[in-house]
Amino acid sequence: MLKKLFQSLRSPKRRTQQLRSTPEVLNSSQHSLQRAQFSRYAVNIVERLQNAGYQAYLVGGCVRDMLLNITPKDFDVATSATPEQVRAEFRNARIIGRRFKLVHIHFGREIIEVATFRANHPQNDEEEDSNQSSRNESGRILRDNVYGTLEEDAQRRDFTINALYYDPVSERILDYANGVHDIRNRLLRLIGDPQQRYQEDPVRMLRAVRFAAKLNFGIEKHTAAPIRELAPMLREIPSARLFEEVLKLFLSGNASDTFEMLVDLELFDPLFPASAEALEHNPTYTHTLISEALRNTDLRIKQGKPVTPAFLFAALLWPALPARVMYLQDRGMPAIPAMQEAAHELISEQCQRIAIPKRFTMPIREIWDMQERLPRRSGKRADMLLDNPRFRAGYDFLLLRESAGEETNGLGQWWTDYQDANDSGRRDMIRDLSNAKEDGTGPAPRKRRRTSGAKRKRSAAADE
Ligand code: ATP
Ligand code: MG
Numbered sequence: 001m002l003k004k005l006f007q008s009l010r011s012p013k014r015r016t017q018q019l020r021s022t023p024e025v026l027n028s029s030q031h032s033l034q035r036a037q038f039s040r041y042a043v044n045i046v047e048r049l050q051n052a053g054y055q056a057y058l059v060g061g062c063v064r065d066m067l068l069n070i071t072p073k074d075f076d077v078a079t080s081a082t083p084e085q086v087r088a089e090f091r092n093a094r095i096i097g098r099r100f101k102l103v104h105i106h107f108g109r110e111i112i113e114v115a116t117f118r119a120n121h122p123q124n125d126e127e128e129d130s131n132q133s134s135r136n137e138s139g140r141i142l143r144d145n146v147y148g149t150l151e152e153d154a155q156r157r158d159f160t161i162n163a164l165y166y167d168p169v170s171e172r173i174l175d176y177a178n179g180v181h182d183i184r185n186r187l188l189r190l191i192g193d194p195q196q197r198y199q200e201d202p203v204r205m206l207r208a209v210r211f212a213a214k215l216n217f218g219i220e221k222h223t224a225a226p227i228r229e230l231a232p233m234l235r236e237i238p239s240a241r242l243f244e245e246v247l248k249l250f251l252s253g254n255a256s257d258t259f260e261m262l263v264d265l266e267l268f269d270p271l272f273p274a275s276a277e278a279l280e281h282n283p284t285y286t287h288t289l290i291s292e293a294l295r296n297t298d299l300r301i302k303q304g305k306p307v308t309p310a311f312l313f314a315a316l317l318w319p320a321l322p323a324r325v326m327y328l329q330d331r332g333m334p335a336i337p338a339m340q341e342a343a344h345e346l347i348s349e350q351c352q353r354i355a356i357p358k359r360f361t362m363p364i365r366e367i368w369d370m371q372e373r374l375p376r377r378s379g380k381r382a383d384m385l386l387d388n389p390r391f392r393a394g395y396d397f398l399l400l401r402e403s404a405g406e407e408t409n410g411l412g413q414w415w416t417d418y419q420d421a422n423d424s425g426r427r428d429m430i431r432d433l434s435n436a437k438e439d440g441t442g443p444a445p446r447k448r449r450r451t452s453g454a455k456r457k458r459s460a461a462a463d464e
Contacts, residue, residue: 023165024174027171038168039110046058046169052081054081055079055117056077057079057166057174061073063164064161064164066166077114078150080150081114083095093114117153120156140236150165157191158204159189159190160177160179161182161188162179188219188220190220194223199233208223209267210258213258231265240355243355251307271354289401293400294312313356314364314393318401321346324342343368371397374395377430378434379430
């Protein structure tokens with residue numbers, strides 16, 4: 001699969017995809033799109049803007065996905081009208097964003113995003129005040145807030161297949177970058193010089209992987225070539241933006257292929273440095289655990305089931321934990337505090353790269369803590385764990401660890417059986433545990449005081 005992805009299919013000789021000065025125009029008999037397939041609200045916006053004398057098109061992901069018979073996530077409009085001019089045309093329009101303004105037009109729960117044509121900043125910025133420069137020393141674009149013409153708007157887009165403009169009124173497609181040709185050949189190709197385009201915005205490397213996995217496209221060879229060398233540039237990207245991008249990468253329904261590609265293109269390391277190290281030192285276990293977790297995630301998404309980013313991050317980081325726990329234990333720290341300290345350090349380090357919000361870091365810790373508790377089942381502990389709101393995630397995580405080859409002495413099966421058993425069956429299972437303990441093979445039964453629920457939880461936590 002990977003080989004196929006990186007093959008350059010019928011790749012033209014030219015190194016960079018330059019834009020045409022006039023677009024190739026495909027009329028309705030030359031493409032498969034039909035106006036009626038698009039959101040009627042989006043089509044209506046384009047019509048109204050055109051009637052008011054502006055240029056307006058459907059653009060980006062929705063045109064690309066429709067040509068590939070994929071249902072688009074959303075519908076974006078690009079126009080020559082400024083945000084203020086757009087707002088003046090629509091009652092239900094709101095300007096969003098301060099640095100670069102966009103307009104959101106609301107129709108019930110559907111929101112259509114309308115963006116004014118934008119231009120790239122010139123490569124050699126000649127702005128007088130260097131503090132005002134739109135690029136940093138490595139060429140990264142810091143500001144991207146200049147309005148432009150339609151042609152300039154096409155030029156600043158990332159991939160040729162994302163730079164197609166569809167006019168639902170004339171039912172014509174405008175193609176400045178041979179995007180239709182690349183869609184037919186299932187190839188992802190950056191517009192312009194790939195090295196420069198990645199330097200301008202290193203996140204485009206992640207976008208290349210995301211679209212290749214989502215669309216099952218190959219990455220054209222000149223587009224793929226600079227990635228390994230430039231991958232470390234991702235370290236410069238603000239951690240909040242990377243969090244958003246990583247969620248898109250792993251919650252797209254193609255996380256498992258995405259992971260393989262990230263590793264192959266050396267993009268995984270700058271995103272998850274500790275996990276990449278674990279992948280190097282303990283490749284089979286780490287690879288199996290992460291891919292299993294991602295395969296489950298993909299499956300759940302395909303079945304329309306909810307997925308939680310916390311479980312995903314818990315799995316991505318887990319293989320990096322043991323080395324840290326061992327390090328602390330070697331320095332004399334007891335097992336449980338070592339585990340907690342290691343978890344804390346690992347998560348805070350990771351958050352410097354990818355800003356995982358607190359609402360997810362807390363449950364990651366809880367899923368991991370649960371791994372310490374699940375083996376301790378004697379007395380009333382098993383029932384208390386079943387009542388814990390994090391039980392299900394913790395149990396699923398245990399099964400995941402087992403599927404990656406971790407030896408747990410049948411713990412996952414025990415919990416599966418315990419959940420299925422009735423009251424007397426459960427009592428027997430706990431009794432068997434204490435018998436096993438007397439044989440020296442299980443935990444000892446403990447006398448417990450009767451306590452309130454909350455107190456019970458606290459004392460259970462303190463026990464362990
Ligand atoms: P998706 O189906 O994931 O929404 P999309 O192509 O619509 O795919 P968006 O992130 O919504 O992706 O971006 C919309 C359009 O904006 C893209 O199709 C592309 O033309 C342009 N774009 C987005 N991000 C970048 C970027 N980093 N550099 C250049 N162009 C970009
Ligand atoms: Mg989109």
